Amino acid sequence: MASIIEISGLTKRYASGFEALKGVDLTIEEGEIFALLGPNGAGKTTMISIICGIARPTGGTINVAGHDIIRDYRGARTAIGLVPQELSTDQFERVIDTVTFSRGLFGKARNDAYVEKILRDLSLWDKRNSKILELSGGMKRRVMIAKALSHEPRVLFLDEPTAGVDVELRRDMWKLIGELRQTGVTIILTTHYIEEAEEMADRVGVINQGELMLVEDKTALMKKLGKKTLTVVLADPIDAVPPDLAEWDVTLGADGHEIEYIFDTQAERTGVSSLLRRLGDLGIGYKDINTRQSSLEDIFVSLVHQEKAA
């Protein structure tokens, strides 16, 4: 897959001196759904705002569809559709007018058939002549998505698409995003719900305090999710992993006081009992054992805490 967004060394320092982004490098592949996960205030919205031209970067470069966002902002912005977090709409306008306006604003020739298709896809066609202020919150969000898609962008940014939305609407939104990806558009969404990232994303990036801490394939993360870590607390510390334990691929932790073994809970033979037997054979005594499920939430929480401790 070709990359559609390339971010390198992106920094943002606000006038107040607050450093919202501390050197972010990230590449987004064309056609993927990328979830940017992080707590409130992590820098998710700042990053999106800079890519879309709403805020200015302090340093670093960004290319969108091969266009530098500053030097060739027209090329870059033509490729982008943005749905911000806040529900900001022209309340007194009709749905169809506001979507037609957006298409024109992005320099595309009028195309009523295309606008109709978008409105139908988003279940807004029946409401096309309604004023936006007459619509529910969920419908308004759809209008904003329709506006963002009106100029046929290659990348769609969804900033917290399900913030403050009830469970049913959230399911609807997930379904909708799934359908959008079928059209080939690259989707970047921000969220602070881990569940949401797990549900939809191909890749997940974790951002905290302006730093991108992890970018990984969701399937790789899910594999980690399906695995458990067995920790054996040894009676006496050892210097190195004995060669006899090589077949389990164990690692030494806590200055030689612990042995860690990652196993697949789904496997027919997990290797747990044989490992413990071998330890007994080798005369390595242990005083405690425990197993732990590693979830995306765990990874996320530990990353965030490491950061705070540092």
Add this chain to the structure above:
Amino acid sequence: MSLQNLRAISAIYRFELHRFRRTLLTGLLVPVITTSLYFVVFGGAIGSRMTEVDGIPYAAFIVPGLIMMAMFTESIFNASFGIYMPKFTGTIYELLSAPVSAAETIIAYVGAAATKSLIVGMIIFLTAHLFVDVPVAHPFAMVGFMVLIAVSFCLFGFILGIWAQSFEQLQVIPLLLIMPMTFLGGAFYSVHMLAEPWRTVTLFNPIVYLISGFRWTFFGRGDVGIEFSLIFVAGMLAVCLAIIGWIFRTGYRLKK
């Protein structure tokens, strides 16, 4: 300028005019009623006692001033509101993220506001004809002057709309600065009617030159020479364009 740019300009321009159409009745009726009231009060009540100013019937004399006053207010109000509302409602995100340059944004917003302002100016001009005979010495200059004034004050309004962070700030400049300067700028009298030192003091008010210039297009003479009026209009245009250039370069109150 490519087709893509023209489409964006036309989208904003039509969107803004559409906004005006929603309030068409008040937008057009108000200037007509206001003008009529001014004629009843100034033209009828006062004009009957004060027959001529500089050899021009008083009721006709105040027409250029009335048109200018309405156009100052309309231009500033329309242009400032046009850019302030998206800031206030948050919809400005779309403009900022669109592939549109600063020049295109200005042409579209200022163009739309100036269009409405010109329509109001023409309506007042036509309404005035119902009350009084108004000669126009230089019709092309008159229209040209109206365009210049509409564009200059819309640019000024645009700056005001970007600067304002509340509805109160939006109102304060037109009400506390432009309105008094217009009244004291000879909208309803000739500067020559004032005694010294006020006559000299008045000449520090830039509005005097604008109204005087517009009056020249009607009657062939004003309080000051037409060349001074043109210098002031050109100066105002240049200052506004320079400030707007700076706003877009620095992102002042538009971009974080």
